[in-house]
Amino acid sequence: MRIGIVRFFDPRGFGFLQPNDGSEEIFFHASQLPGERGKRFINDGTAVSFEIGAHQGRAVAKNVRPLPTEDGGTDGPQ
Numbered sequence: 001m002r003i004g005i006v007r008f009f010d011p012r013g014f015g016f017l018q019p020n021d022g023s024e025e026i027f028f029h030a031s032q033l034p035g036e037r038g039k040r041f042i043n044d045g046t047a048v049s050f051e052i053g054a055h056q057g058r059a060v061a062k063n064v065r066p067l068p069t070e071d072g073g074t075d076g077p078q
Contacts, residue, residue: 003067006046015042017050017061026052028061042066 002019004026009015013030028050033040042048046066053062 001049001051003047003049004061006042006044006048009042009044011041013040017048017064026050026059026061028064032060032062032064034065 002021004017004019007016007018007025015028015030016025017028018025030040031037032050033042035041042064047069048064048066050061050064053060
């Protein structure tokens with residue numbers, strides 16, 4: 001499991017993560033977020049855990065999950 005920050009999320013259903021290890025940003029699709037189809041959203045700047053997978057020969061983030069915040073909640077799907 002890797003850790004990173006949501007750099008950008010477009011409500012159309014895709015975004016980019018910046019891994020904490022300094023590697024290149026990585027694409028993710030909204031289908032990799034928790035929640036019901038059509039209701040998946042995550043805020044820019046949210047800390048997340050994720051795995052690296054491949055799609056059409058390119059690295060992509062899979063199983064993107066918001067990490068708990070200091071108050072015990074998440075900045076993820078509402």
